[in-house]
Amino acid sequence: xNGFQQWRAKVFLTLKGLWHRMTVGSRVMVVDGDKVLLIxxxxxxxxxxxxxxxxxxxxLEFAGARETLEETGxxxxxxxxxxxxxxxxxxxxxxxxxxxxxxxxxEKVFDRKADHEISEVAWFDRHALPEKVTPATSxxxxxYFDKQPKRDVWGY
Numbered sequence: 001x002n003g004f005q006q007w008r009a010k011v012f013l014t015l016k017g018l019w020h021r022m023t024v025g026s027r028v029m030v031v032d033g034d035k036v037l038l039i040x041x042x043x044x045x046x047x048x049x050x051x052x053x054x055x056x057x058x059x060l061e062f063a064g065a066r067e068t069l070e071e072t073g074x075x076x077x078x079x080x081x082x083x084x085x086x087x088x089x090x091x092x093x094x095x096x097x098x099x100x101x102x103x104x105x106x107e108k109v110f111d112r113k114a115d116h117e118i119s120e121v122a123w124f125d126r127h128a129l130p131e132k133v134t135p136a137t138s139x140x141x142x143x144y145f146d147k148q149p150k151r152d153v154w155g156y
């Protein structure tokens with residue numbers, strides 16, 4: 001592609017992105033045997049998987065691993081299993097998609113302290129999840145561990 005073609009493609013894709021207002025996120029289920037690592041945000045209710053938005057220049061997998069480290073203090077080692085891509089139909093948006101990964105290889109890098117974004121980080125046995133786990137979180141756990149049929153909607 002020559003310089004003009006690159007510029008034209010960039011403008012087109014930027015305008016198309018603004019028109020469609022699509023967003024992409026990545027979440028990660030860190031698994032240790034029958035235990036899963038969950039977080040609780042300060043600004044939305046419920047226990048859920050670490051994750052967040054994919055920034056320009058990031059792959060879905062890189063974004064999930066980055067968010068996992070930032071939000072939990074655990075670094076994913078190696079590649080993760082892409083478990084599914086889900087349409088997010090939350091009360092806030094219907095223009096979001098979530099790439100969901102499973103990570104079995106990880107290392108603890110630091111103890112994550114509560115702050116303005118994350119109030120708690122904890123490991124839970126999949127059979128003893130906390131009361132306020134989000135529906136999407138419990139659905140993904142059922143799909144992964146119990147081989148329940150995969151849904152195509154994230155399911156807040």
